[in-house]
Amino acid sequence: xxxxxxxxxxxxxxxxxxxxxxxxxxxxxYDKEGSFPFENFNDLKxxxxxxxxxxxxxxxxxxxxxxxxxxxxxxAKADGSTALAIGWHMGITKHIGENQVWKEEKYKEFTxxxxxxxALLNSAATEPATGSPARGGKPxxxxxxxxxxxxxxxxxxxxTLAPVLDYIIVRASIDDTDDIGNxxxxxxxxxxxxxxxxDSIAMKATGSxxxxxxxxxxxxxxxxxxxxTRNQSATGWLLHIPACYNGIAKAAMDYAIxxxxxxxxxxxxxxxxxxxxxxxxIGEMALLTMQSDHFLYGVAKKWDESDHxxxxxxxxxxxxxxLSVVNHAIQVVDLAMRIVGxxxxxxxxxxxxxxxxxxxxxxxxxxxxxxxxxxADQAINNN
Numbered sequence: 122x123x124x125x126x127x128x129x130x131x132x133x134x135x136x137x138x139x140x141x142x143x144x145x146x147x148x149x150x151y152d153k154e155g156s157f158p159f160e161n162f163n164d165l166k167x168x169x170x171x172x173x174x175x176x177x178x179x180x181x182x183x184x185x186x187x188x189x190x191x192x193x194x195x196x197a198k199a200d201g202s203t204a205l206a207i208g209w210h211m212g213i214t215k216h217i218g219e220n221q222v223w224k225e226e227k228y229k230e231f232t233x234x235x236x237x238x239x240a241l242l243n244s245a246a247t248e249p250a251t252g253s254p255a256r257g258g259k260p261x262x263x264x265x266x267x268x269x270x271x272x273x274x275x276x277x278x279x280x281t282l283a284p285v286l287d288y289i290i291v292r293a294s295i296d297d298t299d300d301i302g303n304x305x306x307x308x309x310x311x312x313x314x315x316x317x318x319x320d321s322i323a324m325k326a327t328g329s330x331x332x333x334x335x336x337x338x339x340x341x342x343x344x345x346x347x348x349x350t351r352n353q354s355a356t357g358w359l360l361h362i363p364a365c366y367n368g369i370a371k372a373a374m375d376y377a378i379x380x381x382x383x384x385x386x387x388x389x390x391x392x393x394x395x396x397x398x399x400x401x402x403i404g405e406m407a408l409l410t411m412q413s414d415h416f417l418y419g420v421a422k423k424w425d426e427s428d429h430x431x432x433x434x435x436x437x438x439x440x441x442x443x444l445s446v447v448n449h450a451i452q453v454v455d456l457a458m459r460i461v462g463x464x465x466x467x468x469x470x471x472x473x474x475x476x477x478x479x480x481x482x483x484x485x486x487x488x489x490x491x492x493x494x495x496x497a498d499q500a501i502n503n504n
Contacts, residue, residue: 141199151202165207193207201366207241209361277334282327409452443492
């Protein structure tokens with residue numbers, strides 16, 4: 122069964138929820154091992170998930186941002202690492218297709234592979250010396266033109282999905298110019314190497330290793346985008362990040378409520394869910410997730426219903442969603458752990474994984490400090 126065969130958003134969300142149930146059972150194993158969940162990605166490919174964000178004219182389903190986030194949150198409730206990792210492929214594929222970033226033939230070639238084989242894509246932009254590309258650093262990775270070929274050399278960090286990437290968008294400084302280029306590099310080319318450096322205690326199963334490019338040769342038309350300005354446009358697809366952490370928070374809340382509804386120490390009559398202090402925390406979790414849902418999905422609907430010019434005015438609003446939802450998610454997990462108590466720190470308890478994973482959201486773009494400064498500037502300019 123392919124998700125594309127289902128008629129409604131609700132049907133696809135329900136079908137995906139059933140498909141990802143085993144992800145929840147596997148998550149502890151992959152977290153403990155720090156290994157990559159190949160099974161999860163094979164399962165997602167089986168139902169055609171990687172192709173859902175490809176626009177209709179290229180053979181995909183062209184799902185809305187709203188649906189994309191709903192589906193991503195569904196995966197995250199089962200396993201945050203898998204959701205965050207596949208979210209990059211889904212979002213970038215959506216962005217490139219909808220905005221015609223690449224030449225049509227190049228995008229068609231790529232999407233055909235995604236539809237037929239479930240091929241996966243991510244970008245490689247972060248480097249040890251430059252940090253996050255959102256901060257504006259120029260890549261030390263270089264691309265030099267030799268005849269009708271490009272020769273790429275460099276090292277990238279945080280290359281999420283590294284063990285299964287079929288395509289990598291490599292950001293590099295173009296030799297003898299001030300330009301920065303995005304180059305489409307196939308993962309099986311000579312000189313492409315993955316060094317398994319990912320040792321984070323959070324999101325351990327994302328496979329975010331280093332990418333090494335040693336005299337990698339690509340074709341002239343593999344320069345798919347030239348970046349001549351650092352004024353980045355608004356990117357709604359990045360809301361897959363808060364959607365992921367919103368899902369993790371809801372998984373933590375569900376666990377805490379189930380625990381409170383079943384735990385009955387002999388010091389009280391009934392379960393701890395009847396205690397005012399526990400009810401207070403459950404109510405606070407419900408309020409935080411309700412606020413996050415309204416902000417996240419309200420802005421997603423606004424994006425879906427807006428034209429290009431309106432979307433470009435939403436950059437600060439999108440950043441505010443990410444900041445708010447991620448910080449709310451951290452609070453929700455903390456409250457869940459307070460309900461469960463010291464048991465939440467056991468290696469066998471999923472809350473300790475949710476606690477580690479949800480904090481990773483603070484380090485995904487855009488960063489909180491940048492968003493706060495943008496909000497301040499906007500408020501001052503509108504006064």
